[in-house]
Amino acid sequence: ENRNIVLNVNGIEVIYNHVILVLKGVSLQVHEGGIVAILGGNGAGKTTTLRAISNLLAGERGAVTKGSIEFRGERIENLSPADLVKRGVVQVMEGRHCFAHLTIEENLLTGAYTRASKAEIAANLEKVYNYFPRLKTRRTSQAAYTSGGEQQMCAIGRAIMTNPNMVLLDEPSMGLAPQIVEEVFNIVKDLNTKEKVTFLLAEQNTNMALKYADYGYIMESGRVVMDGTAADLTSNEDVKEFYLGVG
């Protein structure tokens, strides 16, 4: 198995509004071809960690004040989200962020590189439809009138249009019925296996995330409090008691 580290987050601190220390030295690694989950409850710092990696903190008046973030050996803290996309790193934000007034297909096309040829774009679109058959049937529907699951698929599909190497997924299960969550995660797994897309996802749904991820980090109050393989975490008594709702 290939255990090359592609993303190395090393001791980052994040401060909001110059005063609120939210991440208190977070370190995590993502290996090539992995599905890695950041777990933990509301306000633990999962979203902030993803935003730090994809450099989306500025809009929230947040900043990385300590530590480093490397993607394939290159420091990326100062790269714009657009430069990150060029390097293959793309984030799907919490809450699905489709353009409500555009059709599903128009939404997907907004993810395409402006410099890609028409043929490349068409091929990418077919690839996305191949993984998300539901989106194909809804291609001409305005996003606002599609289901929550379809909008989540649309948001992930749009990210896939950029030919990513690593996708950061923020709370993909949010607001979705369990069987739709399974459907979304199955597609993530499929993209991981067949397209070799690496995933780093933030999830409150520990049960579901550990079914699909191979490695997990559990966060509490801005710190990683435990990490391990999905198998180890699933069988850990503390994890069972506090995060899996059994025990």
Ligand code: ATP
């Ligand atoms: P959730 O699942 O609710 O998104 P989370 O684990 O992703 O939780 P974060 O959203 O990263 O947690 O929030 C971590 C902490 O940072 C929380 O205490 C939150 O109130 C605070 N926080 C988040 N965004 C901001 C902001 N823009 N300004 C100030 N504080 C913030």
